Amino acid sequence: MTRPYGVKGGRKRKHAEPKYDEEDQETQPKKAVVEVEHNKEEEQQQQTPEGDELSGIPITPSENNTNKPNVIFILEKASLEVAKVGKTYQLLNSDDHANFLRKNNKNPGDYRPDITHQSLLSILDSPLNKAGRLRSVYIRTEKGVLIEVKPFVRIPRTFKRFAGVMLELLQKLSISAVGKREKLLRTIKNPVTQYLPINSRKIGLSYSSEKLVDMDDYVSTVPSNMDLVFVVGAMAHGKIETDYTEDYVASVY
Amino acid sequence: MTRPFGVKGGRKRKHAEPKYDAHDEEEEEETQPKKTVVEVEHNQEEEEETPAPAPEDDGLSGIPIAPSANNTNKPNVIFILEKASLEVAKVGKTYQLLNSDDHANFLRKNNKNPGDYRPDITHQSLLSILDSPLNKAGRLRSVYIRTEKGVLIEVKPFVRIPRTFKRFAGVMLELLQKLSISAVGKREKLLRTIKNPVTQYLPINSRKIGLSYSSEKLVDMDDYVSTVTSNMDLVFVVGAMAHGKIETDYTEDYVAISGYPLSAAYCITRITGALERKWKIL
Numbered sequence: 408m409t410r411p412y413g414v415k416g417g418r419k420r421k422h423a424e425p426k427y428d429e430e431d432q433e434t435q436p437k438k439a440v441v442e443v444e445h446n447k448e449e450e451q452q453q454q455t456p457e458g459d460e461l462s463g464i465p466i467t468p469s470e471n472n473t474n475k476p477n478v479i480f481i482l483e484k485a486s487l488e489v490a491k492v493g494k495t496y497q498l499l500n501s502d503d504h505a506n507f508l509r510k511n512n513k514n515p516g517d518y519r520p521d522i523t524h525q526s527l528l529s530i531l532d533s534p535l536n537k538a539g540r541l542r543s544v545y546i547r548t549e550k551g552v553l554i555e556v557k558p559f560v561r562i563p564r565t566f567k568r569f570a571g572v573m574l575e576l577l578q579k580l581s582i583s584a585v586g587k588r589e590k591l592l593r594t595i596k597n598p599v600t601q602y603l604p605i606n607s608r609k610i611g612l613s614y615s616s617e618k619l620v621d622m623d624d625y626v627s628t629v630p631s632n633m634d635l636v637f638v639v640g641a642m643a644h645g646k647i648e649t650d651y652t653e654d655y656v657a658s659v660y
Numbered sequence: 661m662t663r664p665f666g667v668k669g670g671r672k673r674k675h676a677e678p679k680y681d682a683h684d685e686e687e688e689e690e691t692q693p694k695k696t697v698v699e700v701e702h703n704q705e706e707e708e709e710t711p712a713p714a715p716e717d718d719g720l721s722g723i724p725i726a727p728s729a730n731n732t733n734k735p736n737v738i739f740i741l742e743k744a745s746l747e748v749a750k751v752g753k754t755y756q757l758l759n760s761d762d763h764a765n766f767l768r769k770n771n772k773n774p775g776d777y778r779p780d781i782t783h784q785s786l787l788s789i790l791d792s793p794l795n796k797a798g799r800l801r802s803v804y805i806r807t808e809k810g811v812l813i814e815v816k817p818f819v820r821i822p823r824t825f826k827r828f829a830g831v832m833l834e835l836l837q838k839l840s841i842s843a844v845g846k847r848e849k850l851l852r853t854i855k856n857p858v859t860q861y862l863p864i865n866s867r868k869i870g871l872s873y874s875s876e877k878l879v880d881m882d883d884y885v886s887t888v889t890s891n892m893d894l895v896f897v898v899g900a901m902a903h904g905k906i907e908t909d910y911t912e913d914y915v916a917i918s919g920y921p922l923s924a925a926y927c928i929t930r931i932t933g934a935l936e937r938k939w940k941i942l
Contacts, residue, residue, distance in 0.1 A: 502826040521824050525784065529926065537920040565780050566825055567761040621942055 476634050477542035479607070480530050481599060482641040483649060485523040487548045489577050496578065498570040516643055517549075523641045524569045527562055542634070545599050546641070552577070553597050560591040600651045607634035611652035619657045735893050736801035737935055738866070739789050739928070740858060741900040742908060744782040746807045748836050755837065757829040775902055776808075782900045783828045784925040786821055792932035797941045801893070804858050805900070811836070812856050819850040859910045866893035870911035871931075873921045881917045881934035896931055900924050 488499050492507050499508065501515040508515045523546060530536060530544055536558050544556040554576065556562075563569045572592070576582050581593035595602070603609070608629055629635060640647040747758050751766050758767065760774040767774045782805060789795060789803055795817050803815040813835065815821075822828045831851070835841050840852035854861070862868065867888055888894060899906040917930050936942075 500824070502824045519824075525787070528784070528923070529929070532923045532926040534918045534920045534922070565759070565761045565778075619942060623937065 475540065476632055477540055477604075478535065479542050479603065479634065479636045480544045481636065481638045482523060482526055482544070482546045483638055483647045484640055484642040484645065485520070485546050485548050486518050486642060487520055487523060487546070487552070487554075487573055487577060488518070488550060489574060496574065498574045498577075500570070519643045520570060520573065521566050522643065524562075524566055526639065526641050527556065528564065531556075531558070531560070531562065542604075543602070545602065547597075547599060549642070551597065553595050553599055555590075555593055555595050555602070557589075557591050598651070603636055603651075604634045606632075607636050608654070609636040609638065609652045611638040611647060611649065611655040612640070612657070613646060613655045614657050615646060616655040616657040618655065625656060734799070734939075735891055736799055736863075737794065738801050738862065738893065738895045739803045740895065740897045741782060741785055741803070741805045741924070742897055742906045743899050743901040743904065744779070744805050744807050745777050745901060746779055746782060746805070746811070746813075746832055746836065747777070747809060748833055755833065757833045757836075759829070778902045779829060779832065780825050781902060781924055783821075783825055784923075785898065785900050785928055786815065787823065788925040788928040789932065790815075790817070790819070790821065792929070792936070793941050794932045794936050794939075797936075797939075799935070799939060799941070801863075802861070804861065806856075806858060808901070810856065812854050812858055814849075814852055814854050814861070816848075816850050857910070862895055862910075863893045865891075866895050867913070868895040868897065868911045870897040870906060870908065870914040871899070871917065871927055872905060872914045873916055873918075874905060875914040875916040877914065878916045878919060881930050882937060884915060884917075885934045885938045894935070896928075898924050898927055898931075 486499070489496050490499055490504075490507070491497075492499075492504055497504070498520055499518045500520050501508070501518045504518065505515040508518060527544065527546075530541065533541070535541055539558075541558040543558060546554040546556065548554070563572055572582060576592050576594070581590045583589065584591055626635070638647060638649060638652050745758070748755050749758050749763075749766070750756075751758075751763055756763070757779055758777045759779050760767070760777045763777065764774040767777060786803065786805075789800065792800075794800055798817075800817040802817060805813040805815065807813070822831055831841060835851050835853065840849045842848065843850055885894070897906060897908060897911050917927065922930070
């Protein structure tokens with residue numbers, strides 16, 4: 408079951424500390440460490456607040472109530488696929504592997520892990536997440552692999568590094584924090600419905616839906632204590648069709 | 661001066677057509693020799709790869725690409741991305757747009773901090789602006805990018821920049837070397853470098869707002885835009901760098917729109933979202 412949120416808060420504070428010890432960490436040799444260090448290195452590349460301001464704002468609100476409704480995002484049809492290109496295994500994408508993909512009778516335009524990367528950044532960068540209201544992010548790949556992303560993870564901000572982390576995840580099934588046993592990213596068993604709260608509304612987003620809503624109005628119709636699950640397609644073309652969504656809405660062009 | 665929006669609408673419709681001729685498009689691309697043409701075709705190719713699920717044919721015919729009722733006297737919005745790191749250097753045998761992933765060693769050798777070279781932030785910010793319903797509804801007047809080195813770039817709202825970073829870097833490299841990027845077979849400049857200062861391109865009756873996490877003025881963006889006079893154009897100045905603050909002499913106001921530090925792209929979605937609600941763009 409979910410742990411009290413205070414524990415996550417504690418973890419976040421620990422993560423914040425390494426900002427001041429970056430050089431020390433560079434000496435650690437383990438590969439997993441290197442991967443996670445990339446995450447931390449990226450953290451500094453975010454527009455971080457100045458030191459003075461950091462002390463004035465808690466990373467998580469201390470009065471957080473674990474009974475408040477949370478939100479979950481599910482990214483469907485993400486193209487996260489590994490293949491051996493030349494001598495090494497790589498995460499396939501349309502820019503770097505167009506020739507390889509065409510040789511294998513595949514359409515390069517369908518291989519867009521950059522969409523997944525941008526979607527994750529959008530979710531994890533949000534004040535909603537920083538305020539602690541994001542419960543989890545699930546990614547389901549085109550091949551059917553299901554991945555859980557913890558809300559406190561800091562994924563690499565540049566695509567090249569993101570591809571490296573996802574490659575390792577798909578090969579080793581999980582990514583851990585430095586020196587900790589907590590899994591930041593891990594592959595989990597299907598179906599995704601077993602991880603969703605019982606009392607939750609599952610909403611699919613689709614441009615082709617006949618139901619065009621104003622998102623502000625739409626969320627205001629949901630009861631205040633209900634968790635929300637949004638299902639978004641992380642592919643370049645096509646539609647998502649899942650058996651667990653209750654409603655499809657279009658809220659943008 | 662600005663042209664009536666109808667002309668832009670016409671252009672957009674032309675751009676929309678290639679969706680039905682993807683194969684022809686790809687064949688044409690291979691036969692045309694000019695580099696400029698190739699670059700712009702990449703833009704068109706990227707159009708097919710836009711992440712939003714493509715509308716069905718039936719759906720497309722029912723919705724005009726640009727609202728015909730548009731009134732050119734409606735207020736518009738302009739975005740200025742400041743301190744963008746768009747810098748070209750000769751790495752090995754070729755000129756390249758410097759970034760922290762690919763050129764970390766080169767940058768350190770030249771006593772520069774790789775973490776300061778983040779053109780991917782500019783790319784994400786541009787996608788955030790150009791992908792917004794606000795832009796698709798025709799309310800975005802222009803985007804200006806000012807680089808760390810002081811180069812000023814104008815981006816037309818109807819441009820479709822490449823969606824992957826590698827291609828974006830290629831287009832920006834060409835822009836910085838040749839000073840403009842044109843559409844295929846047209847003389848219209850989609851991207852071009854222009855003379856400083858940026859203030860000469862801004863409307864006279866406009867409010868210039870800088871965004872900064874460190875501002876003492878924390879506002880709800882919805883409330884803030886509602887205080888602006890309905891007929892006033894808005895200019896938002898966002899920093900497109902990894903660290904630091906923007907300080908420009910032409911901004912009238914600095915606001916923080918969240919109690920948490922925001923990435924540039926996320927900050928922009930907050931702004932475009934608020935304007936969409938104010939101007940009733942769904």
